[in-house]
Amino acid sequence: MKGNEVAISLLALLLVSAGCHAAGPPLGAKDQPEMHGSPTWVRYTDNAEGAFSIEVPVGWQVEGGMYRFGYFDVRWMMDVRSLDGKVIIRIDDPNIPPYVLPGPHSGPPGHPAVRPNMYQMVVDNYREAQPYAESYARGRFGSICSSLAPRPSEWTPSMPEAWKSPSGAKSSQASVAYDCATSDGPRVVNVYTRNTVVGNQGLWVVDPIISILVSPDKRHLAQSMTQRMIDSWQENPEWKRYQDQITRAGLRQMQAEFGQFMQQMAAYHQQRETAMNQQVAHFESRQQEQAAQVTSWGNILTGVTNLHDPTTGQEFQVFSGPKANYYANGNGVKINSNLNPGNGFHQVQDMGP
Numbered sequence: 001m002k003g004n005e006v007a008i009s010l011l012a013l014l015l016v017s018a019g020c021h022a023a024g025p026p027l028g029a030k031d032q033p034e035m036h037g038s039p040t041w042v043r044y045t046d047n048a049e050g051a052f053s054i055e056v057p058v059g060w061q062v063e064g065g066m067y068r069f070g071y072f073d074v075r076w077m078m079d080v081r082s083l084d085g086k087v088i089i090r091i092d093d094p095n096i097p098p099y100v101l102p103g104p105h106s107g108p109p110g111h112p113a114v115r116p117n118m119y120q121m122v123v124d125n126y127r128e129a130q131p132y133a134e135s136y137a138r139g140r141f142g143s144i145c146s147s148l149a150p151r152p153s154e155w156t157p158s159m160p161e162a163w164k165s166p167s168g169a170k171s172s173q174a175s176v177a178y179d180c181a182t183s184d185g186p187r188v189v190n191v192y193t194r195n196t197v198v199g200n201q202g203l204w205v206v207d208p209i210i211s212i213l214v215s216p217d218k219r220h221l222a223q224s225m226t227q228r229m230i231d232s233w234q235e236n237p238e239w240k241r242y243q244d245q246i247t248r249a250g251l252r253q254m255q256a257e258f259g260q261f262m263q264q265m266a267a268y269h270q271q272r273e274t275a276m277n278q279q280v281a282h283f284e285s286r287q288q289e290q291a292a293q294v295t296s297w298g299n300i301l302t303g304v305t306n307l308h309d310p311t312t313g314q315e316f317q318v319f320s321g322p323k324a325n326y327y328a329n330g331n332g333v334k335i336n337s338n339l340n341p342g343n344g345f346h347q348v349q350d351m352g353p
Helices: 129-141 215-231 237-302
Strands: 013-015 041-045 052-057 060-066 072-083 087-093 112-115 119-123 146-152 172-184 184-198 202-216 305-310 315-319 325-327 334-335 345-350
Touching: 041 060, 041 215, 052 072, 052 184, 052 215, 072 215, 112 202, 129 146, 129 202, 184 215, 202 215, 305 325, 315 334
Parallel strands: none
Antiparallel strands: 013 060, 041 052, 060 072, 072 087, 087 202, 112 119, 146 172, 172 184, 184 202, 305 315, 305 345, 325 334, 325 345
16 A cells, blocks of 8 residues: 555544453553553554554544546545643555646646546656655644744654555655754654655655654654554455455446547537538538639630530520520521521520620
8 A cells, every 4th residue: 555555435433442442451540651651552453444553552643545546546644642742643644646647638836636526636746755755744833833943854764564665666754853943842853754756657655754743852752652553553455355346337427428539529529520521512612612713704705605405405695795595506506686587597595694
């Protein structure tokens, strides 16, 4: 699920106790773990799709799970915080989408690349982990911290085998830290990001992205807790098979939609071709009418009349005369006259100019 499977599902806000995810009676108030020591741990299972399990501290506020944006777009998160608010840990963030590099058909950077029921990506140029982590820290904690002053980052989490980037993939990682001033006293911010280009299709992801907001005296505790959560993460093999089925279903739907699209395009092409042929035929008809009209005007201007000889079937032109009829004989003589001149002449048909 790590790497090129980025995800998000349904939020599940709950207060974990020993009674809800572990055997044994619930802890009473006097049994709650003290913040100055290591907490008690319990395994939490994603209750949205059962996709993964992870250890979380007992008696802390826990929010997280798998968040599904489409067949291919699933993102996960685990957020734990102490009841006094002195430690807040978030591993991955469903608000961070997969990214696609700008291309001829993608739109400009910042443009959403959304296919309903399939994925919800954003078009953007690849960004190195260091500036991305700095931007994320200010965006996530800017409303909490009245000031954010950079400080040396002494912590970088180690990645389990399942979380490592594919061999040969373009990837960068960075860990940044800040001193944060809040209304509840000073805090330290840690943000770790790894930005990886996935495959050759222009897709890149920020995964994992880890953030910590902690009081200075609990900084090392929060970092060790984060590492324990990372090391305890386990993907459910049944969910992996389930996701493979969903992926195949998504591909089938895309193929069906593409086939339907091609049928629509064929029908559109046929309609367009018919319309264009009709347009061309109409244009040619008008051209012929215009040519005939121009010829008629020319004949009128030059005084030419078109004649048809019903005896021979020939058509010919003569200069227009003032008389009503036209006559011809077998020798090719044409006469304009009101009366038949006789002597072998016969009337020919006047077809106009």
